[in-house]
Amino acid sequence: MSTHEVPTADQLSGGRGLFGPQPEPSATAVDDSQPLISLSHIHKIYQMGDVEIHALHGISLEIHRGEFVSIMGASGSGKSTTMNILGCLDRPTRGHYFLEDQDVSKLSKDELADIRNRKIGFVFQGFNLLSRTSALENVELPMLYLGVKTHERLARAKEALELVGLGERLHNMPNQLSGGQQQRVAIARALVNQPTIILADEPTGNLDSRTSVEVMGVFQYLNREHGITIALVTHEPDIAQFSKRIVIFKDGRIKKDELVFNQRSAADELERLPVPLEDDEEDEE
Numbered sequence: 001m002s003t004h005e006v007p008t009a010d011q012l013s014g015g016r017g018l019f020g021p022q023p024e025p026s027a028t029a030v031d032d033s034q035p036l037i038s039l040s041h042i043h044k045i046y047q048m049g050d051v052e053i054h055a056l057h058g059i060s061l062e063i064h065r066g067e068f069v070s071i072m073g074a075s076g077s078g079k080s081t082t083m084n085i086l087g088c089l090d091r092p093t094r095g096h097y098f099l100e101d102q103d104v105s106k107l108s109k110d111e112l113a114d115i116r117n118r119k120i121g122f123v124f125q126g127f128n129l130l131s132r133t134s135a136l137e138n139v140e141l142p143m144l145y146l147g148v149k150t151h152e153r154l155a156r157a158k159e160a161l162e163l164v165g166l167g168e169r170l171h172n173m174p175n176q177l178s179g180g181q182q183q184r185v186a187i188a189r190a191l192v193n194q195p196t197i198i199l200a201d202e203p204t205g206n207l208d209s210r211t212s213v214e215v216m217g218v219f220q221y222l223n224r225e226h227g228i229t230i231a232l233v234t235h236e237p238d239i240a241q242f243s244k245r246i247v248i249f250k251d252g253r254i255k256k257d258e259l260v261f262n263q264r265s266a267a268d269e270l271e272r273l274p275v276p277l278e279d280d281e282e283d284e285e
């Protein structure tokens with residue numbers, strides 16, 4: 001498959017083992033029983049010497065299984081602080097965070113690290129791949145921490161890479177991959193422990209517009225076909241339009257929370273976009 005295509009459902013029937021049977025289309029609809037994530041009156045106060053910075057002023061937010069949420073807002077509005085709390089990288093100063101019914105707001109650092117490894121998949125703006133390490137090994141890494149056996153690690157890493165359309169690139173080093181491909185490796189790494197939610201902070205921030213559509217196509221595919229729950233931060237309204245819901249922050253509060261009516265479809269748009277002149281097969285010399 002060309003490196004510019006977003007994987008389609010038929011190309012990637014590879015989700016069987018890792019993600020179980022693909023849900024019926026109706027099953028990918030948002031589940032409105034118990035929320036997967038519930039932030040209740042969350043405050044975050046950073047202490048900088050004598051100065052207190054009140055970054056979050058009582059945020060309440062619920063995310064259900066199968067949602068695809070964009071978080072937007074001006075710089076300094078509290079998006080990353082919220083993502084850090086959601087990702088169990090930091091604790092709220094006040095308020096409660098329920099992750100699949102467990103109150104994680106008061107857990108110790110070690111307990112949080114354990115929850116993080118098992119339940120959260122992270123994707124960052126700068127990809128954060130290990131440079132002298134193949135795509136496959138990068139994706140194996142989160143499983144090493146959980147003590148998954150070599151054979152299973154390999155199988156799951158391969159399957160996750162196939163799922164993001166990189167089945168032919170298992171042994172490429174990051175510098176032999178385009179930016180969009182590197183971000184897909186990062187998405188595969190985020191997926192491989194079957195997390196409860198994938199959190200992405202500006203995942204298209206370093207990518208050109210076509211590549212951004214490709215990466216958003218991978219997220220849409222994972223959300224639609226595999227029911228994977230995604231929350232991502234973006235500055236770009238165009239990018240948020242690929243998700244199903246947009247939450248807008250202002251000054252540490254939620255200013256707006258609404259469903260996306262004209263959701264963009266990355267797969268449709270890529271079909272209409274001209275194929276780039278230069279194919280990024282850098283590794284073929």
Ligand SMILES: Nc1ncnc2c1ncn2[C@@H]1O[C@H](COP(=O)(O)OP(=O)(O)O)[C@@H](O)[C@H]1O
Binds near residue numbers: 047073
């Ligand atoms: N580690 C920190 N220490 C002190 N202040 C912080 C820290 N992280 C963020 N802040 C402050 O908290 C507020 C919210 O920041 P942040 O969540 O990073 O916003 P955003 O991601 O929307 O740009 C800002 O005023 C920022 O300066």
Ligand SMILES: [Mg+2]
Binds near residue numbers: 079080081
């Ligand atoms: Mg930020």
